[in-house]
Amino acid sequence: MSWFVSSFLAIGLWCLTYGAGLLVDSYPLRMSLEAVGLIAAVWTGPLFLMFTLEYTGRTATTRSWQAGVIMAPAAAISGLILAPQYHSLLWSGVRPAPVFGLSVPTYTIGPLLYLITVFVLVCTGVGALLLVETVLNYGPLYRTEAAAVALSTLPPAAGALPWLFNVGPAPQLNLAPLLFLGHIALDGYAFVGSNMFETNPTTERAAERSAVEDLGSPTFVLDTADRVVTVNDAAADVFCLDRETVLGSRLSALVDVDLTDGADRQIVSVTTDSRDRQFSVVTSPLTDPADRRVGRTVVFQEITREREREQRLDVLNRVIRHNLRNEMTVIMGHADLVSRRSDDEEIDASAETIKASGERLLATGEKAREFERLRGREPRSDPVDVVELVDALTTEIDIEFPNATVEADLPSTPTIVETDPQVLSLVVSSLLENALAHNETDDPRAVAAVASAADGIELTISDNGPGIEADELAPIRKGEETSLEHSTGIGLWIVSWGVSMLGGEIDFETDGDGTAVSVRLT
Structure with missing residues (x-):
């Protein structure tokens, strides 16, 4: 934020001195104000570029020798402007050329003034491009702000170029300070009027770096030719790699892995510290904001x-x-x-x-x-007539338990669901067997009912047994057993696991008069 404010202060000083000079008739004082304004103008470019570097997450650059390279030309040029003996490099043949009653000088532009203009335009242009590139990475949310940032450099440039090349109806009048109002308005909309400052790209860049560096699993970032672009410490340690020398190498030359699109799930074995370790290889595509593939990440998840x-x-x-x-x-x-x-x-x-x-x-x-x-x-998903399946299973269970009554409450029309028929058969038969095997009443009874439900069907197996003990259901509902809470059999676990494989939901209602188990499938 300090770089942003500094750049605007430099712009303000330039505009102030140029505006004050238009009201001064003394040309020595007028040219002194012109020199101060040029010093301010020189600094607008590098200060804006430093702001964009910091804002876009390139903070390391603003604190390294590269920052000195950016700031040094501005400092050197400012020193030359402050020394009157070098003013001939700025201008020559200064003479009055009033325009609209304003005190405006005309002069021949020297090489240093051309250098100042090019330096400021280059710094500002690079900064604008960095902002546009970064903001566009956020997607369509900030494209309007990106356009405002890109356009903000045009008004002052349009005002300076006619003066620089001595063209137009009043070439001696530099309109850049005046047109900086458009620059400030557009930047003010992008940085203040919107919430760009609240979503600083520095956070995103830091997250991207830490996402790879801090990931405990060995990770490689590859370009479209499967050459290594980035490798984290975990990968360097596991595969005994030098992070500097592997950059640009093909991953297949470093690790025995098949990166062919559509390759089956791979297991890579690595011997480290005299022991074998197994890793599952997971690849994910990398795309740019235009959804073009620019590479991929390869993560080795240890499954030893x-x-x-x-x-x-x-x-x-x-x-x-x-x-x-x-x-x-x-x-x-x-x-x-x-x-x-x-x-x-x-x-x-x-x-x-x-x-x-x-x-x-x-x-x-x-x-x-x-x-x-x-x-x-491999799981299957076939069209299954649940009515026909339940009817067949109740017939089989009725034969298996001759002393019990097994009934089916089924619709008159087929009820089709896309599911795994074998797993569903195991779930239904297990529920029916559990309902009768633990039923010690004089007239054991089990009823299998099928009904339509929201986005699918509901299958209910009910009985008139003693009910399921709370201690039996607690671990099933929690999905884990402990030393204090554990089921005495495997039947309910098979039912629970089977329903989970089918992507369904299961619910138990039980008391001393019986149990009703409902299975919902979509």
Whole structure:
């Protein structure tokens, strides 16, 4: 903000001295005011350029030797103007040439005055271009302000050029100070009348830099030829790269990765500190404000722990399912043998209890295996007639539970939903089995109903059982189990995970008179 104010003070001093000189008849004093005005004019350009550099997020430039390069010419030219012996470089042949009753001199413009004009115009033009480029990066929101900034340089330039090249009806009259009013008005609209100062691009540039530098994952920024433009510290450390020497190199020469468009999700293995680490490669296109592709970012997300955990879980699942099936087969076989060879009713009852528990455990293992199989494949989305699917499943469950009543409350017309039929079948069958397997009433009953809902369908499985305990539902609703809150079975988890895979919603209503589970699909 200080650079902005300083540039406007320089403009104000130039305009003030030139205006005062128009009212002065003493030409020594008139030319002294002219010299002071030229010093102010010299500084308008670099001060405006320094403001634009700081405003557009290039603060480092304003605090480096480059700032000295920008300011040094203004200081040198100001020194020459202050020394009368060098005024011949500014003008010669000074003589009165009043215009409209104003005290206006005419003179031959010297090389230093041409240099001042070019220097100011270049600094101002570069500053305006920086502002336009930065403001346009915000999209259409600030395009009007960008146009105002670009046009603000035209009025004073239009006023100075006829005087500089001695053309026009009154070439001795420099209209630039007067036309600076247009410059101030346009800049005032862009910087004060709008909220450009409230959305300083410095924040955006700092965020862009920190987004790459502070990202914990190794990140490369590439151009359209897949050459490295930027690399963060994490990438340099993981891949043992020198940040300076890799710039301009193709990423494929540094890391074994396929950047072909449409390439499948890749896993890159890297050995660091004598251990293997796995990274998932994620690429994202980079586009300019005109939506033209200018490069891409490549982020390597470490998945070592996830892969190790997944591998351990796969081993545990496989071993537990295999051992569970084998051991339960042995247990149920022996329970059946005990039941057949014993005449003791109490022993027979215990054997039947063992067999029933074994069958439930085997069923649980099969459900888990089925769910794992479905989870491991690519999700499907097919047109499914939910009415036909539920009708078929209620028939199967009715046969499986001959002592229970299974009903279907279904519409008379098909109800089609785009979903995964196998996952939906697993969800519905699991809900029906849960409704009956834990129902110890004299007349166990389950009803499957399908109804239209907003943007989809609602499937409800209700029963007349004892209801689900709050401790059973708490971890399902929270999505996690703790040492204090955990479910005793896997059935409700399979239902919850299955509904999540389908992108649906699930709701439980339960009390001592029964449970109603509603699944909404869109």
